[in-house]
Amino acid sequence: MSDYDSGDDLLDDVNVDVLMAGTKRSGPPSDHGDNLRPNKRTKLHVDNAIYGTVARSILKEKFGYDNFRHEQSGAIEATLRGDNVLAVFPTGAGKSLCYQPLVTLRKLSVTYDTLQIPGIAFEKLDAEGATADRSGLGQDGSGITIVVSPLIALMKDQVDALTRRGIPAACLDSTKTYDEHKAISAAMREGRLRLLYCAPERLNNEGFVESMKWVPGGIRLVAVDEAHCISEWGHSFRPDYLKVARFVQEIKAERVICLTATATPRVAEDICKAFDITKSNTFRTSPYRPNLNLHAESVDTKEGKFPRLIKFLEDHTGPTLVYVTVQKQAEALAERLSANGFKATAFHAGLRTEDKTRIQDNFMAGRIRIVVATIAFGMGIDKADIRCIVHHDISGTVEEYSQQIGRAGRDGKPSHCVMFLCNDDFWLRENFARGDLPSRQSLQGLLEDIFHQEAVHLPGGGEVIKLSQYSLGRDYDIRPSPLGILLATLELRFGLIRAITPEYSSYQFEAMPRYYYASKNDQSPEAKAILNDAKKAKKWYTIDVNATAKTTGLLRSDIIRKLNEFHDTGSIMLKATSVVNRYKILKKLPSATKEIESIVDKLYHEMEGREEDALQRSEQVADLLTSPKCFALSLAEHFGMELPDGKTKCGHCTFCLTGVAVVLPPKPAPPVDITGIQKILDACDVRDDPRFLARIAFGIKSPRVTQLKLDRLKVFGSLEDHDFKVRPAVNRRNQGLAAAILLRVQDSVLTCIIVSSARIYQSLRRRIEDEETLSLASMAPTK
Structure with a gap:
C-alpha cells in the first residue's frame, strides 16, 4: 500500500542489517545447489557486429522498425558490450528504447525509445555466446534490468506496453498491494522477470537493496532515467538520485545507462563522474528540431499577455499546451480562454487522479484543443501532433524550456513555440529560489537537533535515529526540498548517517461493513491487537503501530501486514500518516559546538551558491531569447552543441525572421518603503530571524509562515516589488543608522534593515547605541 512499508515485505528472510554490516549471506540455492550470488562478468572479445545485429533484430521483431535513429544504435551497442553509457537525447528522440520498447507506436511517430532493447537482449546474447560463462547462476541466468524513474504514471504506462508485447516487466510503487508485491518478488526469484521499474526512493529500502543482490542471473543493467536529477546543478535535482551510484555498486550491477533530455556539459560531467562513464561512451543528439519555429514577444505588464495569446491561438491552430507557473493561474487562464470561445481546460498537480486521467485522455483524443498547465503536464505524453507550445510565463530554466518545446511537432510537421516575456515574471522565479535558503541560525538549530537525537539500538548492533522531516521543516523553517538535500549531504559527503527504510508511525482506516465480522472472526494476534488498539474518531480509526508492537510484543511488520490484508480484501480503507525517516548512525555524531559550526559553514556556503545558481537560471532563459542571436543556435550552445552543418542561423526563429533582438522594457527599482517595513513589524512579532x-x-x-498563518495577512508580499538581496555598501564604518538607511535606499536594497543579514543587524544596533539615534531604533527588530 505504501512505497515504504509494503516494500519491507518483499522478501521476508532479508536481514536488513546485512547491508550496513557488510556481512555476506548465502543466496537462495538453485536446483543444483549453486549460490545465486551475482558477479561482475568478464568481458569477452566478441565482434562488435553481433551486438548491433541482436539489437536490430529485437527492434524489428518487437517494435516493427528496421533501423535506429540518431545515436541510439551507438548507445545500445556500448551498453550490450558491458560499458557504462550516458545518452543525452532531446525530448522525443527515443531515450527509452535504450532499455525497453516504445509505449505506443504510430505511423506518424518515430520516437521509439532505445532504453528497452538491452533489457530483453541479454538472454539472446547469452545464447549466442556473446557474454561470459554464466554457469552457476541458476536455472535462468539472463538476469534483470532495473529502471530507476521518478514518475509512477510513466512507469506504469511503459510496463503496460511491455507486457502487451509479451515482455516480462513489473513496477514496484506505492500503489501495489501486498499480494502484488509478493508476486513480483516471486517472479524475480524464479527468473521470470526481465525489467523492473522503481522510484529512486526505493533504494533506501534495505530489504529491496539486499534482495537485488541475489536475483538469479544478477542485475544485468541499471537504467537511470531523467539522469540529470543526479546533479546538484541539474534543473530538477533530487537528493535520492545521489544514492543511485552507491546502489549500483552495492548490488554489483554489470553496467549502467544514464538517460536525459537536458544535460548541460556541467551536468553531463557530474553524471559521468558518478558512474565512471568515459567520454567515448557519451552519446549526444542536438536539441535542434528544424520543424520547430521558436518565437518570443515582450510585454510591459502581465495583463498585456492575454491579447497577444488570443491572437497567437487564432493564427496558429491545432493541439496546444499553454504553460503557466502556478495552479490558480492555470485555472484562471483556462476560464478566460473558454470564455473567448476556445476549447481549453486546466491541468495541475492539485487535481484528482481521475480528473487528470480524463483531461489527458481528452487531449490525446482531440476532444480538447488547449490544455493550460503547470509543469505537471507533459512528462511521458506521446502525442505526435501537438502544434503549439505557449509559455505564458518565463520558464524556470533553459532545460525546462527545451524539454517543453520538444513536445511539439514530433510528427515532423511545422509547429510553433512562443514565450511571452515580462519583467513581472521574475518575481515569482526569485520567490521560489529565495525560499529554499534557510537562515544560518535555522541551519545551526537543525543540525544541533539531529545530532542530539536519542538513538535506538538495533538488535544486531548499531544505532538508528528517527527523524520527522515534516516536524524538522516546521520547527526550523526549511522547505522539504532543501531539507532533503541537507540530509543527503550529511549522508553522502560527511558519512555521518545513512538513510534506511522509512516507516509510518500512524495508520488510519475507515471500517467497511465487513470489517467487524472479519476482525472478530480472525483469531490471529495481529487482528486482535488491531481490534483492541484502534481508536475511533468520527469516521476514521487510528492505530499507533509502534506503540501496539511494543505493548503486545508482536512484530511491527506483522501488524502492518494484517492491516494491508484487511485493506486488500475490502474490510477497511487504509491510509498511512506521519512518515518517520530512519537513519543508521555510521560514526559518532558531532557534539561540540565548533564541530557543528564547521559543518554549518560548509553547508550554508553551498546553499548560498545553489540559491545564486537558481536565480541565474531564469536569467539564462531571458538572455537566450533577448540576445541578438539565433534562438536555436543559443539553445544548442547551452547544451554544448551546435546547429547541423555548422550553421549559425536556423532561419525561422524570431531573431532570424526580424533581425532584431527582443527587448525587455526597463524596470526601475522602487524606493525603500519605510512605512511598509513598520507595518510588517507591527503585524509580525517574530524577531529571531x-x-x-x-x-x-x-x-x-x-513552513513557519504557513504554521503562523502569516501568508493570510495583508502585509504578506506587500514589498514584493523591492530587491530582495542585500548588497554591501561602501564606507559604512562611521555612519549612523539614518545614513545607512539612505545608502540602502540609493542601492535599491530590500526593506533596508529587515532583510539585512544578522551581522548587519548587530552592527546597526551597535551604531544606534553609539550615536544615540533612538528615534529611529524602533524601526529595527529587537533581539
Whole structure:
C-alpha cells in the first residue's frame, strides 16, 4: 500500500542489517545447489557486429522498425558490450528504447525509445555466446534490468506496453498491494522477470537493496532515467538520485545507462563522474528540431499577455499546451480562454487522479484543443501532433524550456513555440529560489537537533535515529526540498548517517461493513491487537503501530501486514500518516559546538551558491531569447552543441525572421518603503530571524509562515516589488543608522534593515547605541 512499508515485505528472510554490516549471506540455492550470488562478468572479445545485429533484430521483431535513429544504435551497442553509457537525447528522440520498447507506436511517430532493447537482449546474447560463462547462476541466468524513474504514471504506462508485447516487466510503487508485491518478488526469484521499474526512493529500502543482490542471473543493467536529477546543478535535482551510484555498486550491477533530455556539459560531467562513464561512451543528439519555429514577444505588464495569446491561438491552430507557473493561474487562464470561445481546460498537480486521467485522455483524443498547465503536464505524453507550445510565463530554466518545446511537432510537421516575456515574471522565479535558503541560525538549530537525537539500538548492533522531516521543516523553517538535500549531504559527503527504510508511525482506516465480522472472526494476534488498539474518531480509526508492537510484543511488520490484508480484501480503507525517516548512525555524531559550526559553514556556503545558481537560471532563459542571436543556435550552445552543418542561423526563429533582438522594457527599482517595513513589524512579532521577516515582505511561503498563518495577512508580499538581496555598501564604518538607511535606499536594497543579514543587524544596533539615534531604533527588530 505504501512505497515504504509494503516494500519491507518483499522478501521476508532479508536481514536488513546485512547491508550496513557488510556481512555476506548465502543466496537462495538453485536446483543444483549453486549460490545465486551475482558477479561482475568478464568481458569477452566478441565482434562488435553481433551486438548491433541482436539489437536490430529485437527492434524489428518487437517494435516493427528496421533501423535506429540518431545515436541510439551507438548507445545500445556500448551498453550490450558491458560499458557504462550516458545518452543525452532531446525530448522525443527515443531515450527509452535504450532499455525497453516504445509505449505506443504510430505511423506518424518515430520516437521509439532505445532504453528497452538491452533489457530483453541479454538472454539472446547469452545464447549466442556473446557474454561470459554464466554457469552457476541458476536455472535462468539472463538476469534483470532495473529502471530507476521518478514518475509512477510513466512507469506504469511503459510496463503496460511491455507486457502487451509479451515482455516480462513489473513496477514496484506505492500503489501495489501486498499480494502484488509478493508476486513480483516471486517472479524475480524464479527468473521470470526481465525489467523492473522503481522510484529512486526505493533504494533506501534495505530489504529491496539486499534482495537485488541475489536475483538469479544478477542485475544485468541499471537504467537511470531523467539522469540529470543526479546533479546538484541539474534543473530538477533530487537528493535520492545521489544514492543511485552507491546502489549500483552495492548490488554489483554489470553496467549502467544514464538517460536525459537536458544535460548541460556541467551536468553531463557530474553524471559521468558518478558512474565512471568515459567520454567515448557519451552519446549526444542536438536539441535542434528544424520543424520547430521558436518565437518570443515582450510585454510591459502581465495583463498585456492575454491579447497577444488570443491572437497567437487564432493564427496558429491545432493541439496546444499553454504553460503557466502556478495552479490558480492555470485555472484562471483556462476560464478566460473558454470564455473567448476556445476549447481549453486546466491541468495541475492539485487535481484528482481521475480528473487528470480524463483531461489527458481528452487531449490525446482531440476532444480538447488547449490544455493550460503547470509543469505537471507533459512528462511521458506521446502525442505526435501537438502544434503549439505557449509559455505564458518565463520558464524556470533553459532545460525546462527545451524539454517543453520538444513536445511539439514530433510528427515532423511545422509547429510553433512562443514565450511571452515580462519583467513581472521574475518575481515569482526569485520567490521560489529565495525560499529554499534557510537562515544560518535555522541551519545551526537543525543540525544541533539531529545530532542530539536519542538513538535506538538495533538488535544486531548499531544505532538508528528517527527523524520527522515534516516536524524538522516546521520547527526550523526549511522547505522539504532543501531539507532533503541537507540530509543527503550529511549522508553522502560527511558519512555521518545513512538513510534506511522509512516507516509510518500512524495508520488510519475507515471500517467497511465487513470489517467487524472479519476482525472478530480472525483469531490471529495481529487482528486482535488491531481490534483492541484502534481508536475511533468520527469516521476514521487510528492505530499507533509502534506503540501496539511494543505493548503486545508482536512484530511491527506483522501488524502492518494484517492491516494491508484487511485493506486488500475490502474490510477497511487504509491510509498511512506521519512518515518517520530512519537513519543508521555510521560514526559518532558531532557534539561540540565548533564541530557543528564547521559543518554549518560548509553547508550554508553551498546553499548560498545553489540559491545564486537558481536565480541565474531564469536569467539564462531571458538572455537566450533577448540576445541578438539565433534562438536555436543559443539553445544548442547551452547544451554544448551546435546547429547541423555548422550553421549559425536556423532561419525561422524570431531573431532570424526580424533581425532584431527582443527587448525587455526597463524596470526601475522602487524606493525603500519605510512605512511598509513598520507595518510588517507591527503585524509580525517574530524577531529571531531577519531572513524570515524578509520572506514576509517579499511574499515567500515557508513552513513557519504557513504554521503562523502569516501568508493570510495583508502585509504578506506587500514589498514584493523591492530587491530582495542585500548588497554591501561602501564606507559604512562611521555612519549612523539614518545614513545607512539612505545608502540602502540609493542601492535599491530590500526593506533596508529587515532583510539585512544578522551581522548587519548587530552592527546597526551597535551604531544606534553609539550615536544615540533612538528615534529611529524602533524601526529595527529587537533581539
